Amino acid sequence: MSASVKIKTLTIDDRHVGARENQTILEVARENGIEIPSLCYIDGLSAHGGCRLCLVEVTGIPQLLPACMTVVEERMEVSTQSERLRKLRKNILELYFSERNHVCSVCVSNGNCELQDMAGETGMDHVHFPYLYPDLGVDITHERFAMDDNRCIMCTRCVRVCDEIEGAHTLDIKDRGIETRIITDLDQNWGDSETCTLCGKCVHVCPTGALFEKGKSVGEMSKRRQFLPYLALMREEKR
């Protein structure tokens, strides 16, 4: 750390912590062993602020702020575990489970899924909302990988890793709101993509069973993410 870096002090859950001036609440919390749940954030990629699980309360600000997108300020008082936030996180998870077809028992990622784990950790043991049961497909045209829209939570980790780390930008997003989908190239079959390098990074950053290696059966798809912080660091040094 160079001498010119300014340090800010703040409290997270009544703990005094120090942070570099450009750090986000989520980064500082994790550095200090304070766990804030998140699904779209992943170390090594830009923040997206989409999953809303890392919402926190900041004294003096009426609305909730996403910890992954909010830069620390001097004397900020952050609360990450209030009853209000716990309820909200449960509700958000219920919405995830009701919006698409998440059938854990027959999913390739059963037992290796961040969404499933998060539901377990927050005590989300049933969904109040009516399930939507959307008619979604699975793209199995790629020679090595498959994309199952039924399990996708639109965290966009795959889009970001494809663009920011691999540099291919094969994956992107189409449409808005509940209609949003991940697409390959110009909304073509993945197997017809001319830009996909077959690197598989998208598969391994995916928190659920939405992206998986072909040939994997129920519960067999575990993700390996160790490469990501390392690759991100190498890119930083190159710049």
Next chain:
Amino acid sequence: MKKKSLATLWLDGCSGCHMSLIDIDDRIVQLSESFDILYSPLVDVKEFPEHVDVTLLEGAVSTDEDLEMVKKIRRQTGMLISFGDCAVTGNVPAMRNKFELEQVLNRGYIEMSPDNEIIPDQYVPKLLDKAYPVHHIVHVDLFLQGCPPSADLIFDALSEIAAGRTPVLSGRTRFG
């Protein structure tokens, strides 16, 4: 201490959760000191009793018979437990829900059985438009997730209930 009465049954489920219940092995003797099993595939009583303290209900609500049964069970049960993922989420039985009922019946009885293309309209229960989680039909008091819930989880939950406590399962269970 007075014994509690227990009922167990499945609606649209595979009986796997009941297999897991049997997997508590010899601990079932311990449970039998706290519970009288009044109604269950294990005891083969035909009518659901007038009143039971605790019911373990496996499976989703998928037919007109299930619907009647689940309402009856709710009326005649103190503590209703959604037992396993089919009861809690709809799970595999609910995978038909993205299709219209007519498509489902056609698939099952016409496309898959070219030698006997008849959709039955008697002797078998009528399918509802969708397979529903139990709590979307009646109030549920406790949710035991899992496909199936582990034997240890089932034993611990029933032991807590036997001791007059509400089981705290948060962090110990998950879907799937």
